[in-house]
Amino acid sequence: MLNFRSPDQPPLVSLANAGVRRNGRWLVRGVEFSVSRGEIVTLIGPNGSGKSTTAKAAIGVLKPDEGRVERKAGLRVGYVPQKLSIDWTLPLTVERLMTLTGPLKGREIEEALAATGISHLSRAEVQHLSGGEFQRALLARALARKPDLLVLDEPVQGVDFTGEIALYDLIKSIRNRTGCGILLISHDLHVVMAETDTVICLNGHVCCRGTPQMVSQSPEYLKLFGSRAAQSLAVYSHHHDHTHLPDGRVQHEDGSVTEHCHPGDGHHHAGHADHDHAHAHAQSHSHGDDHGHQHGPDCGCGHHSRLQGFDGREKSRV
Amino acid sequence: MFDDFFTRALIAGIGLAITVGPLGCFVIWRRMAYFGDTMAHSALLGVALSLLFELNLMLSVFLVAATVSLLLLVLQRRGALSTDALLGILSHSALSIGLVMVAFMTWVRIDLVGFLFGDILAVSEADIDLVWGGGILVLFAIVYLWRPLLASTVNPELAEAEGLQPERAKLYFMLLMALVIAIAMKIVGILLITSLLIIPAATARRFATSPEIMAVLASLIGALAVTGGLFGSLHWDTPSGPSIVVAALGLFVLSLLPFGRRSQGAVEHSSPGHSSHGGHH
Numbered sequence: 001m002l003n004f005r006s007p008d009q010p011p012l013v014s015l016a017n018a019g020v021r022r023n024g025r026w027l028v029r030g031v032e033f034s035v036s037r038g039e040i041v042t043l044i045g046p047n048g049s050g051k052s053t054t055a056k057a058a059i060g061v062l063k064p065d066e067g068r069v070e071r072k073a074g075l076r077v078g079y080v081p082q083k084l085s086i087d088w089t090l091p092l093t094v095e096r097l098m099t100l101t102g103p104l105k106g107r108e109i110e111e112a113l114a115a116t117g118i119s120h121l122s123r124a125e126v127q128h129l130s131g132g133e134f135q136r137a138l139l140a141r142a143l144a145r146k147p148d149l150l151v152l153d154e155p156v157q158g159v160d161f162t163g164e165i166a167l168y169d170l171i172k173s174i175r176n177r178t179g180c181g182i183l184l185i186s187h188d189l190h191v192v193m194a195e196t197d198t199v200i201c202l203n204g205h206v207c208c209r210g211t212p213q214m215v216s217q218s219p220e221y222l223k224l225f226g227s228r229a230a231q232s233l234a235v236y237s238h239h240h241d242h243t244h245l246p247d248g249r250v251q252h253e254d255g256s257v258t259e260h261c262h263p264g265d266g267h268h269h270a271g272h273a274d275h276d277h278a279h280a281h282a283q284s285h286s287h288g289d290d291h292g293h294q295h296g297p298d299c300g301c302g303h304h305s306r307l308q309g310f311d312g313r314e315k316s317r318v
Numbered sequence: 319m320f321d322d323f324f325t326r327a328l329i330a331g332i333g334l335a336i337t338v339g340p341l342g343c344f345v346i347w348r349r350m351a352y353f354g355d356t357m358a359h360s361a362l363l364g365v366a367l368s369l370l371f372e373l374n375l376m377l378s379v380f381l382v383a384a385t386v387s388l389l390l391l392v393l394q395r396r397g398a399l400s401t402d403a404l405l406g407i408l409s410h411s412a413l414s415i416g417l418v419m420v421a422f423m424t425w426v427r428i429d430l431v432g433f434l435f436g437d438i439l440a441v442s443e444a445d446i447d448l449v450w451g452g453g454i455l456v457l458f459a460i461v462y463l464w465r466p467l468l469a470s471t472v473n474p475e476l477a478e479a480e481g482l483q484p485e486r487a488k489l490y491f492m493l494l495m496a497l498v499i500a501i502a503m504k505i506v507g508i509l510l511i512t513s514l515l516i517i518p519a520a521t522a523r524r525f526a527t528s529p530e531i532m533a534v535l536a537s538l539i540g541a542l543a544v545t546g547g548l549f550g551s552l553h554w555d556t557p558s559g560p561s562i563v564v565a566a567l568g569l570f571v572l573s574l575l576p577f578g579r580r581s582q583g584a585v586e587h588s589s590p591g592h593s594s595h596g597g598h599h
Binding site for chain 1: 346347348349465468469471472473475476477478479480481482519520523526527528529531532
């Protein structure tokens with residue numbers, strides 16, 4: 001896997017002892033982290049732990065009441081907010097959504113839609129999209145700006161489990177292809193991307209940090225979320241744990257997905273497929289062709305094989 | 319064929335309708351109908367103040383409407399009461415204070431009905447200049463502010479994160495609203511201004527495929543409503559302001575009738591599952 005991180009360059013954004021206060025209450029305090037090019041930083045934590053607040057402080061939507069937030073000069077941000085409801089009275093197609101905050105060339109729009117696998121929806125009104133399609137449209141919009149820093153606030157909300165894996169794969173491939181820094185927010189403790197370089201666990205303050213594996217075993221994390229959550233956090237590296245998740249919804253989604261995708265399974269590569277796949281990604285894009293286009297249509301299923309592939313790779317890594 | 323006063327009314331009314339079309343779209347996209355109403359109602363306080371201090375009427379109305387909208391922004395930020403309740407308080411107290419002040423000023427006799435419902439048939443040539451001059455100014459400003467306004471309508475934080483300035487756009491939008499209310503008061507009156515903002519925009523929604531098309535359509539539909547309303551008022555000898563609103567309502571009802579446009583929802587829901595099951599790997 002290519003490594004885009006370059007420690008010599010200054011980070012895209014860095015927070016030093018940052019805190020945000022509202023109505024006399026500290027929403028979050030003492031936050032320290034930075035995001036560099038090619039780095040994926042994931043903020044996790046329970047509801048109200050200050051994840052969104054921290055992200056907003058990082059991109060300058062909120063001013064920190066203490067500490068410092070430094071952004072690289074001329075930093076170009078692509079933002080997918082946590083909540084975005086578009087009033088029915090606003091006629092907005094996916095295509096028009098792309099140029100919401102700045103002009104884009106037609107080709108840039110097409111590429112972003114192809115990369116997120118929703119080229120066929122470019123003329124659809126955003127209000128008619130499903131949860132997963134809408135999240136992809138928002139991601140495409142943020143991506144089309146060619147940002148230095150992509151900030152994704154719960155990008156998998158309203159997306160079922162397979163869609164979730166596919167979206168995480170997409171996020172990873174965006175990082176690999178463009179080398180942008182990614183700040184990801186998740187309350188889905190059971191799926192934290194293994195590609196995440198740093199997980200920061202928030203609960204009004206930074207309670208622990210490190211690689212996904214390190215955080216899932218840290219005593220602070222276990223205290224905050226309990227050992228069951230810790231098991232499920234490790235889902236990506238221990239695939240078998242996952243099928244026995246205590247969470248009813250996920251278990252259900254998983255079941256229905258299996259049912260849906262089994263007929264196609266024979267066509268996928270299993271096991272060692274992941275390596276080929278990842279390389280194909282990097283190479284084809286360095287040649288500038290529209291690999292995303294080919295990849296797009298089978299996203300609905302590809303992620304299933306990706307999940308298996310992932311499992312295989314993790315085993316080989318461990 | 320028509321009397322001069324009628325032609326003047328038509329020209330002024332159409333100018334106003336074209337101006338308020340895009341603003342009206344933002345009012346409904348941002349769910350600010352009641353907000354617009356509040357600003358309009360506060361115009362009567364502006365009338366009273368202009369009489370009391372012998373200020374220019376339009377300037378006074380503009381200042382009061384702008385002040386009320388800024389006051390609301392400040393109160394909203396405090397967050398003690400819901401916006402809804404704040405609007406209710408501001409709207410009717412401004413209207414009532416205006417009415418009470420007018421009652422105290424026994425030395426002036428004003429045509430209250432004219433202010434409440436407008437008197438488009440009394441429009442002078444100077445008024446026409448003002449409507450069209452002000453209108454062109456407002457439209458230019460809207461075009462200039464279009465992207466930040468639209469982006470912050472969708473999500474202010476998104477707009478801010480990506481380098482636009484939603485707060486500033488919102489402030490300018492409020493000032494434009496205040497300006498339009500000051501201009502429109504004479505034509506459709508304080509109580510009916512919001513309807514001219516909202517009804518044509520709501521009518522345009524059904525036929526619009528993009529925000530920009532909706533703004534243009536709202537202007538055209540508004541102009542059509544003004545024309546229809548004025549001819550109706552001439553023909554049946556009905557009050558002009560309400561006749562325009564009734565005409566606008568008629569167009570809105572027509573737009574609800576089920577003709578033509580069935581396809582859209584059907585097309586989008588029929589997008590099939592992904593065709594490829596990884597066959598080309």
